[in-house]
Amino acid sequence: MPLMRASILSEMLDRAEELLARSAPEGCDEASACLASLDETLLESWRLLERSMTRPSSRRAQAEIERFLFYRRGLLKRLSRRKAAIGPGLLGTLYSGSSRSRLFMFVTHSCQLRCSYCHVVKYPGSMSPEVADAGVDLLMRSLRREVELHFFGGEPMLAFPLVRRAALRARGLAKRANKKVRFWLTTNGLELGDEALRFIKENDFTLEFSCDGADEAQLSQRASAAGSDYYSRLRRNLARLQEAGVRYNVISVVLPKNAGSVLERFRFLAGLGHRRIQINYAVGCVWTQEEQAELLRQMAAAARWARKNGVEFVNASSARREPVFLNGDLTLDCDGTLFRGPIIFNGETPPETGGAPISKPAAEGSYLRMRDIFSLARVETAVLPEYYGATQFDNFVSLTRAYRRRLSVRRVALNNVELGLRCRPMSA
Template sequence: MSSRASLKANLQLFVTRRCQLRCRYCPILKGDSLMPLATALKGADLLLGHQSGRVRLDFGGGEPLMNFEVVREASAYAARRAKALGKDLGFYMVTNAVLLDDAVLEWAAKRGVLLEFSMDGAREDHNRYKSAYDRGLDPYAATRAGVERALRAGSPHFVIVVASPSNVRRLAENFEHLYEIGVRRFDLSYAIGGVWSADEEKSFFSQVELVLTRHARELDCGAVQLGNARQRLEPTVLNSELMVDPDGSLHQMSEWMFETTPPTGEAPFHVGTLDTVKDINSLRWSRFHSYYTLVRLYDGRPDVRAALLNNISFGLRVGRFFRASGARLGKVPA
């Protein structure tokens, strides 16, 4: 791999592919698999072998709280090992907040977990794009209850708001809805996997501009924070974070960006498994590797190729926009 490719200082455990929701823009293929505890512990060991003194263990899926016992035990094990090794270990969890209860919040407080919630705004838009797998669940009500519980507990978190081409003109309105229920830390994002028209892209930037203008003073003093001020790499479709599937296989996140579409080719790079990869420091790649992987996987799908190229172009523009906004994004902790 290229010497310019990056070392990975974080590792995300896909502790399950189960999820109560079927988000229209989510690229992850859902299923019933659960990561065994032994696999999660191997993942923690791999991460803690990183040459950096500061590492982060992430929990995702699927919905990680559907395998919370493994999350809890793996984090406890990793914390003990990190202390013994003198490592600064952080935790991060991506969750829909449906199962977020006091026990989870107590665990998150104990471990210093940064929580990422996905909530797209008011009920109409949220439920349109985040439908329930079981008919008895109201996704908006369940996620809002979890987010409000985290707000009351003072749990470190942020809410990612995903705009889709068909609702992008309501992005600022949906931002205000979340602001009204008490959210102050946001990440404004866009749906990947489909083609954005020039008008839809223009609407995304104009809607973000509305948010920046309306909340300029709060952003300046840090009362409102946009995670886009952090060094989030764009385009997100070329995300090359290292992931562990429930079966212990290792992947670049980009491999799964169109996973619900059956591939027509083979992945050109095979990272390995937790049993075959013993040194995380040997794993390096760049966004080029992510791009080439997707091109090879979907060589016979011109629709996927069109979406990929569109999402790359749009993502690069998004990155430039937020970099140019600079100080207007406010004071956001690293």
């Protein structure tokens, strides 16, 4: 796609605004398509510019395109001044394809594992009940009828009382406000007590259960902090999850050096009886052209195998939005800082994935520095989740601007965006 002229982008934006100001539902559909195509054009233009950023004309073009950063927020303001009815329909149109009304909560930074590709800094700290309450209240102020609360960490099951408290509060508020709330929880699966499982089932959670494959694949990438072999416990817990009838996806993370193992892992996990399997390529590290090609070949083979054998390949569903590196979900850290999500992928490259080794204090410093760059507000002062909505284009510009001088991080970001774009046909 050629680099678009700013005047053409402005025309696209004007057209979307005109359509959004009409209340007729068909106007909304058209506006949605219009905004989606504007986002795509901006993203592609920015990618091309980033590749040639040393030329002065490119820098001018960049300044022109940067004018469109967070344009949806400006659009929302203009529409409200024009007294357009700002209801869920209009908001859905404005933010569909950009960010859902979803809040990630880092309920703890503790974890029993030390996965080689993990960028989340570990320390024994959990969210306070006050911060969790403020996070839930913020999400429930969303202008949309359907919202999602996603518990994350660290290992969220290590802070289960807090998960329970937040979920119950969210349920109560949702009922009063006539909203629907869905719960997600990403877990390493090592801490699944009977009572917790019951609560998860009763409250209709969807679990994202991490299991990279057979014991060798799992333990080589995901060592326990205590150095112990936990694989049989993991298998037992996966089986209990199946028996309890909890809805879950199994997620297997693939490093560049293991790109050739995707199909084998997929078949292994399906052989254990799992029916929804997601393959996550490791982000935050560089994938060579050969590794990318191998990954795509293996993913395509896994998709074919899944279709034939009645297993859901989650990457091929609309739930997967590529490039994942640019999906900046609203995230609440333990200490009450709200930030936009891609930060968790943008620490220094962990040693096992091919980057230079880093010491733990350096990693912590790096995490906090990144979080500061992408921080939005303290949760107690945040008013509306919609205000922090961002498109993939917004996140792309923020990332590349933040790391303009840190060439190694910028290289990783561009590489991962490129890979995500190549994976898109799978999720189309």
